[in-house]
Amino acid sequence: xxxxxxxxxxxxxxxxxxxxxxxxxxxxxxxxxxxxxxxxxxxxxxxxxxxxxxxxxxxxxxxxxxxxxxxxxxxxxxxxxxxxxxxxxxxxxxxxxxxxxxxxxxxxxxxxxxxxxxxxxxxxxxxxxxxxxxxxxxxxxxxxxxxxxxxxxxxxxxxxxxxxxxxxxxxxxxxxxxxxxxxxxxxxxxxxx
Numbered sequence: 001x002x003x004x005x006x007x008x009x010x011x012x013x014x015x016x017x018x019x020x021x022x023x024x025x026x027x028x029x030x031x032x033x034x035x036x037x038x039x040x041x042x043x044x045x046x047x048x049x050x051x052x053x054x055x056x057x058x059x060x061x062x063x064x065x066x067x068x069x070x071x072x073x074x075x076x077x078x079x080x081x082x083x084x085x086x087x088x089x090x091x092x093x094x095x096x097x098x099x100x101x102x103x104x105x106x107x108x109x110x111x112x113x114x115x116x117x118x119x120x121x122x123x124x125x126x127x128x129x130x131x132x133x134x135x136x137x138x139x140x141x142x143x144x145x146x147x148x149x150x151x152x153x154x155x156x157x158x159x160x161x162x163x164x165x166x167x168x169x170x171x172x173x174x175x176x177x178x179x180x181x182x183x184x185x186x187x188x189x190x191x192x193x
Contacts, residue, residue, distance in 0.1 A: 013039060017150070018151060018155050021147055021150070023102065037059070039059055042061065043056040044060075054089065073142065074130050087132055120139075130162075137153065141153050
């Protein structure tokens with residue numbers, strides 16, 4: 001049951017920009033605010049990864065401020081806070097290793113070599129830069145763009161960009177590992193001669 005609730009929360013968080021777009025176009029920002037708060041509380045109660053705790057509190061904060069101030073702009077700020085929060089989380093793992101991308105890489109490759117650790121640290125830095133840029137663009141869409149542009153960027157384009165970055169890193173890491181293995185094999189052949 002716990003995994004079902006987590007799955008529902010994840011799906012609703014992914015669909016968040018579309019829910020906001022629809023809710024605001026229908027004049028239902030109060031309901032959307034309440035949903036965001038409920039999702040945040042459900043995430044808190046599920047006691048997931050403690051690294052994601054700031055993102056959960058941002059959901060509750062944005063939903064709460066929207067209700068208290070009767071201002072739907074706080075709902076549109078949630079993707080901005082998500083990017084800022086994700087950037088902080090990734091940066092924190094650079095200070096207290098292992099880096100975030102190393103953690104992901106070790107899910108697939110538990111015996112990650114030192115060259116992989118160095119590589120994943122650099123990629124984590126790239127992700128930090130991405131989250132800063134994404135937050136700036138998301139903030140721009142909140143302040144200057146019409147709702148349709150906000151929904152398209154925050155609900156589609158930013159996810160596509162994250163997917164490209166994630167997939168690109170995975171492909172390049174595998175390529176780098178093959179090159180490292182070739183170099184080691186050549187060195188081993190030279191030592192055996």
